[in-house]
Amino acid sequence: MHIEVEETAVGPVRLFRINTGSCNGCDVELAVTSAVTEFDVEQLGCRYTESAHEADIVLITGPLTIRARDEVLRLYAQAPRDKVTVAVGVCPVSGGVFRDSYAVDGPIERHLPVDVNIPGCPPRPQALLAGIGAALEIRRARRDGEEPARNPDHRKHHGTDNFPARGRMSYDAKACVDCRMCRHVCAAGAIRFEAGDGGVRLTLWHNSCVFCGLCSHYCPTGALSVTGDWRLDHRAADAFTQIERGEVPYAPCTGCGEAIIPTAPQLLHAAFRRPNPEIEKLKNLCPACRQLMSIGVPRR
């Protein structure tokens, strides 16, 4: 009981926003969390402040432009030492689509310590509230001198939402044909392919991804798909392990034995509608042997 009294006595937790040169998507959504009752940060006992000196939690948006940097760092330095810092959207963490521009000086972690990341581009207000909630948890733990409780994994419980928001990408290696179209169309450089000994490995980094779904649109087999999983906030220390990964194993060509990426059944279905056993044989042949088979070399 007395804990509650203590909480109200110290007043609301104050949030301070810093825009480091964003597209304004994250900022407009943050504005919603101070204007729209359903998403108001008041429900978390928070309130926005216009003064950096009062900041308990600093919310940072944008990829950090060179032009904005000095002012950003000045404001950040004005905030009290025990503030909790939240990176809103993927921009501050990885630069998002703006990474590697001559005018951008991110990621923000090069300049100041971040506690919580809220992936999204922009994150929906529900995700912003969840991330701010995580920051409150850290703040509470620090005050009490405890280890902050590890971020519980809420993802499963939040899947059943009214609307299918465009969330985390999911990758099905079994359907992948290694055409790399996804990497080609990804504006955010969020997809990597690496050739290993046993196969080809795809890694998709959720902190770089801008959740546009273009990779899945151009994927010929549906190996990449958009999930409704938008609850992606995490401790900044875990930034680099927020990935989706899969490996397409090499298999020996049934014709000559060379290591190849077998054709996924999804592709055969897309090309032939209903592949017959003859066509099915194609999938385990290397291109050379495939040609041999289709130009009418005596069947075995």
Add this chain to the structure above:
Amino acid sequence: MTDLTTNVAAALAMAAGEEINVLWRRDRKGVLTGWCRLPCGEALLPAARAVAELEGRLAMVTPYLPERAKEKGEREIAYHFDLDGATLTLTVVLPLEWARVPSLTPIFRNCDWQERELMELYDVQVVGHPDPRRLFLDHTLPHAPFERLVPYSTFTNAATGKALWDKVLAGEREDA
């Protein structure tokens, strides 16, 4: 073809003192775009005045390094004007080195920022601009970043992406 195309042809011919070819394209919806390459840099100012006479509005200025700019030693600037829905593009060809164009700001007030931007992003001198300060570029950035498209790897910090990905790939190995 229409009054507009005849008027533009006449006005440009008057301004340049010679016939100037404008190629007009009409798209599926009937919208006209006219493309005109000016014979020389000096032709820009009179041509721009002629467009102003026709109540043209300056819509955009596009400086660029065309294909094989280095080989040909040339660069181009396209000035796009709105003529009540039709778009007329006047293109001037300039030398790659020591390029100079006259400022159109005295004729079109809204050319001011377009030219300031052109001056900071490219190595082009705009003669007679009333306020040639930098506009968007931070003062710590080198002049004319758009001249350095090739090779861009030394200039842009492609290193950021690499450093981040190294951590992503390493992070996973630690976990495994």
Add this chain to the structure above:
Amino acid sequence: MTTKIIELGAHQLALEEPMYFRVKLEGDRVADLDVLPGQVHRGMEHLVMRRNLYQNITLLERLCSLCSNSHPSTFCAAVEEVAGIAIPERAEYLRAVADEIKRIASHLFCCAVQANAIGETPLFRRIMEVREIMQRAKEAIYGNRMDLAANVIGGVRYDLTPEAAAYLAGAMEEMKRPLDELYLQFGNNPALMARMAWVGVLPREAAVECAVVGPVARACGIDYDVRKKSPYGAYDRLKFEVPSQTAGDVRARNLVRLAEARQSVSLIEQCLAQLPAGPLCADNLPEIPAGEAIAKSEAPRGELMYYLRTDGSDFPVRLKWRVPSYMNWDALKVMLKGEPVGNIPLIVNSIDPCIACTDR
């Protein structure tokens, strides 16, 4: 009278985005103004030349979140013009739907921010709540409340199922009354009149000289709308008028916006009623030859123009665009002249300035 120069930042200007003004004051009135942009300069015109045409669809959508659909749709139109692609009719309508949805949300945000700038907090919250109807619709149909991911080269990559269309029609129905009410309120409410009428006036001649575009121009009696002047997409088959005003003040600009938002509701309804069946995209991976093209559209803030130059590869040789906000900053010098300092935030927000767009 004492002359002094003050510098104002985003906070004093009541802007969501970083921007600086250097203002020359005579007494407590504005005499002159220097706009100092660049804080949000992300070198995007440089980045687009290092990304292929497909990547640029997503990159350009992140130019600015308030007019985010206008950029990929106009960029794709430029690519399609170079490649000689006629997009399917259904795609034309679906692009219009996406653009008009964004227009309503953008105009409402602008009006809300102005209400906030003059301390009308309940009105600010009310407009933001109304805007939520659009936000919910965007998320339901496109999966994101800001960036719709609706466009691809050759058409669109979303469809309206009968259920989604019915949902959207319901949302449009829900918008009508609040939009009509807001129009009356911004038009006649004495408290708003006192702050917005005859404030920040831009006379028609000055508007022509500054070459302003969009609602800022239409509030001065310049009835220029790209959807009418250079029809594109489905607009040649849709019925609409171009709302305009003549006073050229803050109130007039907002009335134009609210009338346009109401018109957008009707445009979306027409699209839903006429939506032809057929494919969504002409050709998923078309050849893009060498060439150059101009594409224009009416973004929420006015005329948007793209120039694309290609060389047969899928990287652009040059991709240049000019956003409507870019044209409107200069007019602030006229609008603010002689105004008291206290009116600066309202007048600045009345041009609905987008800094992310301006700085690129």
